[in-house]
Amino acid sequence: MEVAVTAMRQGACDFITKPFKVDKIVATTERILGEWKLYGRLAASQGSDVSLKMLNAELFKRLQEIGSLHSISTEIDRCHENREMFSRVAGMAAKLLPVNEVSFGILEGGRLMIKSSVGVEGETFPVEGTFFGAVADGREHGIADVGAPNPYTGRPLESQFLAIPCLVGNDVFGILSLSGKGDGTALSEEEVYIAINLAKKIASKIENNALYEVFFNNIVATLKSLIATIGARDSYTKEHSERVTTYALRTAEVMGLGPEDIDTVRFGGYLHDIGKIGVRDTVLLKPGGLTKEEIGEIRLHSVIGDQIVKPIRFFDKERKIIRHHHERYDGHGYPDGARGEEIPAIARILAVADTFDAMTSHRPYRAARTPEHALAEIDRCSGTQFDPEVVRAFLETVSGAGMR
Numbered sequence: 001m002e003v004a005v006t007a008m009r010q011g012a013c014d015f016i017t018k019p020f021k022v023d024k025i026v027a028t029t030e031r032i033l034g035e036w037k038l039y040g041r042l043a044a045s046q047g048s049d050v051s052l053k054m055l056n057a058e059l060f061k062r063l064q065e066i067g068s069l070h071s072i073s074t075e076i077d078r079c080h081e082n083r084e085m086f087s088r089v090a091g092m093a094a095k096l097l098p099v100n101e102v103s104f105g106i107l108e109g110g111r112l113m114i115k116s117s118v119g120v121e122g123e124t125f126p127v128e129g130t131f132f133g134a135v136a137d138g139r140e141h142g143i144a145d146v147g148a149p150n151p152y153t154g155r156p157l158e159s160q161f162l163a164i165p166c167l168v169g170n171d172v173f174g175i176l177s178l179s180g181k182g183d184g185t186a187l188s189e190e191e192v193y194i195a196i197n198l199a200k201k202i203a204s205k206i207e208n209n210a211l212y213e214v215f216f217n218n219i220v221a222t223l224k225s226l227i228a229t230i231g232a233r234d235s236y237t238k239e240h241s242e243r244v245t246t247y248a249l250r251t252a253e254v255m256g257l258g259p260e261d262i263d264t265v266r267f268g269g270y271l272h273d274i275g276k277i278g279v280r281d282t283v284l285l286k287p288g289g290l291t292k293e294e295i296g297e298i299r300l301h302s303v304i305g306d307q308i309v310k311p312i313r314f315f316d317k318e319r320k321i322i323r324h325h326h327e328r329y330d331g332h333g334y335p336d337g338a339r340g341e342e343i344p345a346i347a348r349i350l351a352v353a354d355t356f357d358a359m360t361s362h363r364p365y366r367a368a369r370t371p372e373h374a375l376a377e378i379d380r381c382s383g384t385q386f387d388p389e390v391v392r393a394f395l396e397t398v399s400g401a402g403m404r
């Protein structure tokens with residue numbers, strides 16, 4: 001779309017997006033030739049005011065269309081979740097085209113389940129034997145004319161009804177439908193073209209999101225297998241990571257963190273000790289007390305974890321949490337001695353969850369402390385070792401979870 005806008009600014013008459021049909025080239029070329037003839041007539045008549053105004057209006061309309069297409073294309077690109085995109089599709093189409101009724105639905109169990117709509121009542125519609133079914137089977141857009149049964153209500157249509165299938169691979173994933181053109185006229189070729197391009201953009205974004213999800217899940221699976229290798233050496237670290245994640249998630253919810261941050265808590269919690277993979281068995285699994293050097297070696301796990309996750313571009317936030325989960329609120333932690341707000345909020349949450357679990361777990365060199373003891377200790381260290389706000393939320397979750 002950006003290339004198209006730049007090209008139009010530099011003097012291109014129009015643009016065609018790939019893949020295109022020969023008909024489209026012919027129609028576009030004919031229209032451009034028509035415009036050139038109009039220019040010619042205009043030049044011959046040395047500029048009639050009326051023609052010039054018409055031409056200006058046409059030009060303004062085209063610019064507005066391109067601008068809207070561009071902003072909607074950007075809006076779709078920003079939707080990383082299909083659900084979010086689906087909920088906006090109808091509004092986008094209504095903004096782009098002069099229609100009063102828009103719906104976007106996905107095909108599920110032989111029905112069209114509406115995900116977003118403007119001016120359309122109803123949440124699901126039958127597909128088999130209906131206009132929706134014909135469009136889905138034909139994998140091509142279709143127009144139902146005035147008088148044909150309205151696919152939503154069955155009553156005769158008072159304006160044209162356009163339905164466009166969204167193809168993902170070879171399958172029809174959903175249908176974008178538009179009807180009720182405000183001025184009662186038939187849909188123009190350009191309007192149909194814009195709607196088809198919107199449906200194509202949605203389909204390609206669904207495909208991208210699916211690829212991203214597969215890719216993301218692969219990374220998560222790889223990281224989980226790394227954690228499993230720690231589990232094989234040191235079952236405590238694996239179980240500890242799972243419990244810390246549970247405590248941290250509860251705390252994050254009480255603190256009102258958004259869904260994206262909650263995801264970061266989940267991965268960050270699960271991976272926070274991944275760097276222990278780089279700590280020698282003789283130190284990691286040592287049953288007794290540790291020497292100063294050995295403590296130094298264990299402490300390196302937060303930096304090693306940071307290095308392990310560093311090459312994975314999508315885990316920047318998690319990386320910071322892994323690095324900083326042993327920082328203290330008063331700046332006396334490690335590895336960077338970061339303090340207060342300098343420590344990422346989720347790392348501050350993990351610090352509390354981590355300490356609580358470490359204290360209440362049985363270790364070869366000391367018995368587990370009672371939850372009451374651990375909670376009193378966390379409360380005592382509020383404002384020094386821990387962020388007071390996190391401590392408050394954590395205590396609230398623990399009392400709610402019946403751990404007192």
Ligand SMILES: [Fe+2]
Nearest residue numbers: 272273325326
């Ligand atoms: Fe740790």
